[in-house]
Amino acid sequence: MAEITVTVDGVNYEDHVEPRMLLVHYLREIVGKTGTPIGCDTSNCGACTVLMDGQSVKSCAVLAVQADGTQITTIEGMANGALHPLQRAFHEEHALQCGYCTPGMIMAASDLLRENPHPTDTEIREGLEGNLCRCTGYENIVRAVRRAAQAGVSE
């Protein structure tokens, strides 16, 4: 067992974890952040995407011990009193159906807009390549990210 200190959505946690425990399992099972789902076991789907010190990571591809000393933001930490502009844009553009990919999409999109506040549609599509959605055909996800960008999400 290893001891780790992690800040998740603004709250400090100190825990003992098995060295092999994945960050996503730590978040879901130890911290109780079930807003971050798991869609695969090969780091292909992006459903588990969170921000680690501001950068998007697939939390199934990171060990909990590697998150020691970092700040993690999950979908549950995005709304700050009001919905985050990306959350609002996903709602308004109907960018989700079943919603299983949505937490990861929103987290990946927030990192995308941080790096490139005014992406073209092609840049959005390429930037979200690591996040799979089986329901929407992506069209409305692209629209939502574009809308959030226009609303100035990165500012």
Place this chain on the structure above:
Amino acid sequence: MTAQTEVVQAPAPELGRARLRKEDARLITGQTNWTDNIRLPGMLHIAFLRSPFAHARITSVDVSAARDEPGVIAAYSGADFAAEQGSLPCAWPVTPDIVIPAHPPMATDEVRYVGEAVACVVARDRYAAADALAAIEIDYEPLPPVLDIRTALDESSPKVHEAGNLSYDFLFAQGDMDTAFHDAPIVLERTYRQQRLIPAAMEPRSVVCSCVGGEFTLWSATQIPHVLRVMLALVTGIPEQNLRVIAPDVGGGFGSKLQVTAEEVLAVLIARKLGRPVKWTESRSEGNMTVHHGRDQWQQLRLAADADGRIRGLEVDLLADMGAYLMLVTPGVPVLGAFMFPAIYKMDAYSFRCRGVFSTKMPTDAYRGAGRPEATFAIERLMDELGVELGLDPLEIRERNWIKHEEFPFTTVAGLTYDSGNYEAATAKAKELFGYDALRREQQERRESGDPVQLGLGVSTFTEMCGLAPSRVLGSLAYGAGGWEQASIRMLPTGKVEVVTGSSAHGQGHETAWSQIVADQLGVPFEDIRVLHGDTQVSPRGMDTYGSRSLAVGGMALVMACDKVVEKARAIAAGMLEVSAADLEWTPGRWAVRGDPDKGVTIAEIALATFAAHALPDGVEPSIDADATYDPDNFSFPHGTHLCATEVDTETGFVKIRSYVAVDDIGKIVNPMIVEGQVHGGLAQGIAQALYEEAVYDDDGNLVTSTLADYLIPSASDLPSYVTGRTESPAANRLGVKGVGEAGTIASTPAVVNAIVDALRPFGINDITMPCTPERVWRAIQAARGGDQASAAEQHEARQSDQTQGNSPRGVTPGSGEAQQTGGTA
């Protein structure tokens, strides 16, 4: 109690409004209730050990060592369940002499596909359960696999089941085929391949079961909580009244969660054995192997036509891969397609044969479209071939054969009566949005200039049957249940409304669309309505969600229940207003005295008066709640014209979709935003079949595409942007609605493949086997160019061992190409 209310302006109709979805609030904030989120006190975790062999006899199983592993509570083999596990149900015996082999949830003496469960461990956490699997000892005696259904019916083939490899032989014929084919000026013969697909909903399956005092609650990521409850009761013998099934938020289904699974049954049995709650959540690789697959047919087609292109007859001969067992509706899926091969076309005669064949692979079953995409693909590919034969534009040959808009209602040669449609209108609109004529000119220019990037235009003028289904028709097809749907309206004392639907949503937006329908019917605000579903205790009756049935059937049940509420409210309003019920007039939301509209009561006031029940007329029960069950008397028939332009790089084989126009006629629209989303998602899945996806087994029967690294679900950068449009021929039901869940998937696959083949016609190519990967396209071009002997030989080989080829991880393409140039004119 007041009997006077202000006359309120009737609210704007909800039907047709792009209401934002109610369900989003929890989905965008991470507050969703997925099955895998559930944690019950004392809950244990199950891990399954699965067969590494496609076909083998189990000679011994020893789980005792696993029981000694840390944190392990129990370990079981199939023998431990033998007395109680029964057989997983098949509800669709399509012929009287169909072979339905026993299908124990956990294998006891023989395994028939890689991934079949053979033992399990129950432990304190999922890690401990997974670790302990290694301590289980199993001996197998390998048996020969059966991997190609084209040879599985040969005498010499090894057998999947003792009874042989043929499950059923379904025949349907209408009209005189001999006359149709005799002396026909044109006879086309083609063989098409519908590759095997993995539905791959983003949420993996997950099951939680608790057993308290003999009462079971099962949470499952399922599309069918109601059907599942009945089936679990029948399989396990647990009295139905002691079983509650809950489908919490479900992360997509596409047919894959229309199933009664081994893991669900075993979770119930284990919870019963241990008296403790248990959970199982699959990994993606486990899911790719063991969630039922879709499609997988070989389609042999013959079409006879007159010299002007008029179709005389169509003969369809299918081999459909059932996989190792028949699951819930496995045999019915290709048979459902039987009614769709004639599609929108008139013809004198039609014959359909489908043989369901066993193999040592994961069973197939419903996947978005279920039988209809397969049929639509075949006929729409064939119509292009017929056009080429006659030198006619693909739209022209279709128009010569399709049912004219003034001919509706029209009974097709397959026996379906299409209530409405207008193929001319949808096609005209699609052509305009697409810029058809200009693209044809560009195609011609590129052909003439020998451009290495050729342009192809693909057409799909599809229809489908949905709104499953009239119970009588299902009965005549030997389906094991009805096709009705249930709705309940509960009028709360504060004027708010609870709507209970038997249609269990998993991404379709029922909570929003159902609110819109009820708001219009009862004249209550959209915001005041709450829709409940997916829990057999809350919603005791239902047939669930599949086959694009929710709106056309479940929506109609809502309307009928609302009618009853309004009628019951009338009697109470009459008492409140002290007039005769016959003198009242309903405008949505309010009963008022005819000729004196100021004198009236709102539905909310009536609800409160009903709750108090102080002054109800004699003999009137103190409730205006109502239930209704709707059984449709026909299917609904969405249709549309989809046009796809592809740029095919003849040097690399790379296919780029340049534009895609989908004009759909799905009747009246409840929520255009949701409709458009369904079309987009459907298109993506149909395009994925055309270009990317295939479940591939190797020569030993191992699933090669068991991860999302190998099974290519397209990402945002792999797909185009879509142009959507609509025409509207209302269906014959009161809402005028048809259904839209599967249309995009059914229509798009042939549109894309037709476009690719159209681009390559000048090379003499008339087919590319799906998925049309760059390598397959490139090889087809090479072979057509006269190619070298080696590539021709490779192709031949590829055709012999089709099931081992296919898609591959991004960037690597070891699949083999296949150009079909056989078949022709008689």
